[in-house]
Amino acid sequence: MTIATVTELICNGCKSQLNGLVTDSVFVCDSCGQVVQIEKGKVQNFKLSYMQGKTEHQGRLLYLPFWMIPVETKMVDSDDNRLDLSMMNIPGVVYISAFYETNTNYLGNPGRDLTDIESVFELKNWTSESGKITGGARSLNNALKYARLMIIDIIDRKHDVTDSLITITPGVPKYVASPFVFDAEKFSITSTITGKTYSASIVESIHQILSEHKLTT
């Protein structure tokens, strides 16, 4: 006998049904734009914002989800001296993809590229006219670990971090939809914010995402 457990996910804002991939832990309500994270039975809500593309583009837009996490970084060396990081251009906001990426060392890391351009982006709130955005496999807790690694990596390029204690205090995170142009022929995605192009296979769940966006591959 097979025992099936069926859990129906309901938006706690408007009571619509939430749809997502089986691997998702973050869901976006298509009806009201609420972002709902369900992790270990615990439900958390986040704000959904849309980043504005900068570059001119042609082709079909595809929105990919990122965690936008404001961070405050402190660094103390082995002699307990607090180091002044103000000259090091440490980003105050980190972008971590909410989708699982594959092979970022080889294929590039769009979250890192968004973080590196060190701009304050214009954000728009969700409306019913906003493009469709998928849920995410990566929970906020997991994204925070990557945010920390990213900051340490950025500092390490400018300063030896051996034996230093780096503390990262996150602010209020947002779940942001970032625009990319999908090129079916080249199977690539290009950020309309950074202008960088990646193989679409960088996004582990790209085929499901494309079918959700009703883009053919």
Ligand SMILES: [Zn+2]
């Ligand atoms: Zn809702």
